Amino acid sequence: MTAKKNAKIAADLITEKALAALANCNSLRSMHDTSKKLITEHQLGLAFDPKRNNSFEMPTGLLICNMAESIRTALDADAVQGFASAYLAGDYVEPMGVVAEGGKLRVVAGFARYAGLMMAIASGADIKRVWVTQVEGGRAKELVRQLVSNQQVQASPLELAAAYRELIEVHGFSVGDLATAIHRKEAHIRKMLSLDSVAPEVKEMVAKGQASVTAVLTADKHCKATGQDTVVHMRDQLTKAQRNGSAKITSKSVGAPAALYGRKDLDVAAPVLVQLADQLEKAIPFMAAAPGSVKVELTLDGSAMNLQDLTQALANLRAAFLTAQVGSALIADVG
Missing domain, CATH: 1.10.10 (Arc Repressor Mutant, subunit A)
Structure with missing residues (x-):
């Protein structure tokens, strides 16, 4: 009978009585209990049905942990120390995931947290109880929980x-x-x-x-x-x-080819190259009419440019050209 009545009530129903009752709630627990009652009385729709997760504050003495069940081959020492410090300071630490078995709580997610808890207790912290959440669904769910755990130190x-x-x-x-x-x-x-x-x-x-x-x-x-x-x-x-002084293989550490020239090289060399192009263009008709050697005249004004920069720019451009030729030859060989 109740199910039929609830089915006829709009999911987003919220009456004046419900608004007044919820306005007097000052904790999640009271809002949870009040909402449940209001839904039973048909003052709230099912869209407002609150859910509680499966977190519990349980005795630390019931915890057991088998590190071989962790996806991690070794725990991060800094992470363990960080959790230990948090437990010692009484700070919030995300609950460990556990499975209740034979009167014990087997840790299946949060191995670094467990190690930190044990370290804190060994350091003198009087921690009798700790928050845990229940993990259900067997080994597959346990693995997934480890992989998505918010405070899980990144696995390798x-x-x-x-x-x-x-x-x-x-x-x-x-x-x-x-x-x-x-x-x-x-x-x-x-x-x-x-x-x-x-x-x-x-x-x-x-x-x-x-x-x-x-x-x-x-x-x-x-x-x-x-x-x-x-x-x-x-x-x-x-x-x-x-x-090359690096402990890791990267394009930089193994000397992979980098850009051999940049915009500055082009800016410095361009005036000279344009002048050379002009002289060559004038010489082409003579070469076409009477194939042979043609003398090209190129005049450089040392006061108008930095000859040292020009020398380096031309060298970079030449190196880039030679590198491209070598690369093309390698591609041809592979093909």
Whole structure:
């Protein structure tokens, strides 16, 4: 009978009685309880039906934690210390995600928070109770919760790849399902999963921060297309980077070609090049009529230009031209 009555009431109904009752509420709990009562009395529509999450303040003595269940291979020491400081100061810390099992609370999300809590207690903090939220749905939900946790310290690419792979291969997620669940783009997920295709030695470079995921995947694709060994190539690149004083492979650290000339080079050299072009244009008819050597006269006024800048500008332009020729030859060889 109640369900039928509620169905006839507009979802956005709010009567004068409801407005007056809610105006006297000064806490979320009172608003929750009052709204529930008003809906039962048909003074509020179901659009105002409040929901409570599954957060609870529970005894710390009931917490258990198995770090092997974390997607992380190692906790960030600074993050753990930060959580410990927050617990010691009595500051707000986002609740850990737990599963109730056999009278214990198994931590499934918030491993750095748990480690920080234990550190704070070991430092003398008297923390008898802590806020936790219940995670339901098994291992798949636990992994997703770890991946989207607001205070989760950013996991490494390899850790993300392993978690994504488990959700897809073990728990039946598609790439699209996973992207929706963790609020990331499909391209990001596919990129992390592609790490599985590179050699372990190259993955280790990513783990050590010696190369980015993009750099590794780009190099691997290029090496496979040209028949090169990716491991050898990446080791050579790392050696170049280290020789240039960098611990990471980047276009700059390995001496990748940069722009050899800029606007200033063109501005400095342009007057001379235009003068040369004018002289050549005048000489073309003579060369056409009587092929042979033609003398071109070029007059430079040292007082009107900085000859040192001109020398450098011309050198830069020449180097750019030669580099372009070498690049064209390489492309022709590959083709």
